[in-house]
Amino acid sequence: MGGNMLFKKTIPILIIMILCTGQIYADVGDVVKSFQAPGNFPTGLTYDGKYLWNTDRKTDMLYKIDPESGEVISSLPAPGYQPEDLAFDGKYIWCLDKEENLIHKIDPQTEITVKTIMAPCERPRGMTYDGEHLWLSDIRGDELIQISTEDGTTIMSHKAPSGNVHGLTFDGKYLWASDRISNKIFLIEPETGYVIFYFESPDEFPRGLAFDGKYIWNCDYQSDSIYSIKIKDDNLFKIWDEKHQVMHYTEHVRNYGPGDILDLEIYMAIPHDRGNQKLVGDIKYSTAPDEFRTDQWGQEVAVWHYDTLKAGQTAEPTMSTECKLYFITYFVYPEDVGTLEDIPAEIKDKYLVNDTKFAVDNEFMQMAVKKAVGDETNPYWIARNIYQHIMEHMYYELAGGWNIAPTVLERGSGSCSEYSFVFISLCRAAGIPARYVGSVAVRGDDASTDDVFHRWCEIYLPEVGWFPVDPSGGDQEWPERQAAFFGSLQNRFLITTEGGGGSEYLEWSYNSNEKWKSKGKVKVQTEHFGEWSPAAKAEAGSPEQTATGDESQSK
Numbered sequence: 237m238g239g240n241m242l243f244k245k246t247i248p249i250l251i252i253m254i255l256c257t258g259q260i261y262a263d264v265g266d267v268v269k270s271f272q273a274p275g276n277f278p279t280g281l282t283y284d285g286k287y288l289w290n291t292d293r294k295t296d297m298l299y300k301i302d303p304e305s306g307e308v309i310s311s312l313p314a315p316g317y318q319p320e321d322l323a324f325d326g327k328y329i330w331c332l333d334k335e336e337n338l339i340h341k342i343d344p345q346t347e348i349t350v351k352t353i354m355a356p357c358e359r360p361r362g363m364t365y366d367g368e369h370l371w372l373s374d375i376r377g378d379e380l381i382q383i384s385t386e387d388g389t390t391i392m393s394h395k396a397p398s399g400n401v402h403g404l405t406f407d408g409k410y411l412w413a414s415d416r417i418s419n420k421i422f423l424i425e426p427e428t429g430y431v432i433f434y435f436e437s438p439d440e441f442p443r444g445l446a447f448d449g450k451y452i453w454n455c456d457y458q459s460d461s462i463y464s465i466k467i468k469d470d471n472l473f474k475i476w477d478e479k480h481q482v483m484h485y486t487e488h489v490r491n492y493g494p495g496d497i498l499d500l501e502i503y504m505a506i507p508h509d510r511g512n513q514k515l516v517g518d519i520k521y522s523t524a525p526d527e528f529r530t531d532q533w534g535q536e537v538a539v540w541h542y543d544t545l546k547a548g549q550t551a552e553p554t555m556s557t558e559c560k561l562y563f564i565t566y567f568v569y570p571e572d573v574g575t576l577e578d579i580p581a582e583i584k585d586k587y588l589v590n591d592t593k594f595a596v597d598n599e600f601m602q603m604a605v606k607k608a609v610g611d612e613t614n615p616y617w618i619a620r621n622i623y624q625h626i627m628e629h630m631y632y633e634l635a636g637g638w639n640i641a642p643t644v645l646e647r648g649s650g651s652c653s654e655y656s657f658v659f660i661s662l663c664r665a666a667g668i669p670a671r672y673v674g675s676v677a678v679r680g681d682d683a684s685t686d687d688v689f690h691r692w693c694e695i696y697l698p699e700v701g702w703f704p705v706d707p708s709g710g711d712q713e714w715p716e717r718q719a720a721f722f723g724s725l726q727n728r729f730l731i732t733t734e735g736g737g738g739s740e741y742l743e744w745s746y747n748s749n750e751k752w753k754s755k756g757k758v759k760v761q762t763e764h765f766g767e768w769s770p771a772a773k774a775e776a777g778s779p780e781q782t783a784t785g786d787e788s789q790s791k
Contacts, residue, residue: 493547495756674746
């Protein structure tokens with residue numbers, strides 16, 4: 237069973253870096269050390285304070301391994317017929333056998349099984365010890381189950397982060413879980429089952445996990461490897477998987493008459509570099525904007541002014557942006573976040589204010605935030621509890637119109653913008669600065685058109701900064717998918733807009749907006765759309781024509 241080439245290339249590069257510099261420059265989720273497992277079918281893993289222990293389902297052996305060298309110090313036969321995972325309780329090794337769903341308590345000094353209990357689930361796979369109880373992952377019931385070491389009685393259970401958890405470990409505060417199908421490793425809060433963050437497994441079939449006080453160890457069933465993984469770093473986020481695109485954004489305003497449109501102004505939000513995106517070269521316009529303005533939130537907009545748009549005429553400016561988009565994931569431990577008192581005054585003054593769509597002081601919203609937050613004081617958990625509360629009380633529905641936050645929450649459904657209004661309102665009511673961002677999204681293929689767009693939120697966490705939260709995207713069943721929208725962004729969004737509420741130019745919209753006066757009866761059609769192309773195949777230039785119809789509009 238050979239490992240994939242990516243994994244095999246990663247290890248020598250890291251080893252060379254360590255040998256040359258004496259330092260480890262790995263990011264969270266990167267491999268620090270690796271060696272081959274003793275057998276070809278490694279499954280379980282644990283750490284006894286000095287040595288790793290690994291099980292192999294073919295040899296039916298437990299191997300005691302020096303984590304520095306990978307050398308097998310000793311071995312002992314498994315008490316069952318198909319050892320699946322291991323846990324260490326400070327004195328004894330617990331061995332989960334999936335053949336008969338039994339958990340054996342072994343004295344590693346005498347090799348005697350001193351106790352056996354029944355697993356309280358049909359398909360247990362992962363196992364760990366939390367200092368008092370055992371935890372199991374059940375792939376039939378999709379649960380993480382805390383059980384008594386006395387007799388296997390279930391103490392509590394949570395929905396598993398995903399559908400194929402085959403490894404578990406405990407780091408003294410949090411659970412870690414590995415999924416062998418999605419190839420992900422999850423950090424889990426054990427009292428709630430919430431996934432705090434996750435990263436991709438370095439190889440294709442992660443099984444048993446262990447914690448040595450600093451690193452997570454994983455044994456991989458496909459590459460027959462055991463490796464340690466970095467789980468904390470001063471760099472709080474990681475970007476990867478670059479997508480190089482060109483986006484042409486068009487605002488289309490057509491006057492069907494018979495009267496005139498007067499003093500038409502079209503505003504386009506101007507994107508800039510952020511953690512998830514880098515602009516390549518200058519932004520181009522089909523016709524030069526008449527001016528640039530900045531609203532009260534610091535959002536810059538390009539402005540086109542049209543004195544008169546007669547019946548049959550169209551105004552159609554286009555903005556073209558070449559950009560590189562990235563996946564971005566934040567690896568934030570809640571205990572590392574500062575307090576509410578640590579938030580800068582200028583951030584509070586700007587992003588805790590009320591506004592019409594938020595209705596922060598509404599009685600229903602005040603009751604909702606108390607229910608969601610309780611007596612929590614940690615800013616991360618305040619925001620996370622609000623996020624979970626919204627998912628429990630709302631479902632996504634694109635029904636048209638943007639209602640105010642209390643109306644949306646009472647109704648129990650909303651669009652991405654309405655989810656954002658509710659989340660921002662509750663966060664501000666709880667003392668967490670919050671704002672929204674708006675984007676043009678790649679829809680499926682890299683060559684695609686977006687006329688729906690997407691809005692989500694950012695919260696200010698002290699010691700972290702602005703942190704992405706998408707409450708409508710995260711409204712999903714699996715904890716993995718919920719976590720994917722709390723501190724992460726996909727590489728398909730070009731953020732154009734940052735706003736804290738109504739804007740003097742964009743109002744409550746994002747990407748673009750228009751304002752006009754009229755003389756006589758007029759019927760006005762407005763369209764907004766972004767056209768995407770891969771940069772290698774696209775021409776960054778924009779259409780030259782900006783007015784169509786019987787006559788040119790006057791500017």
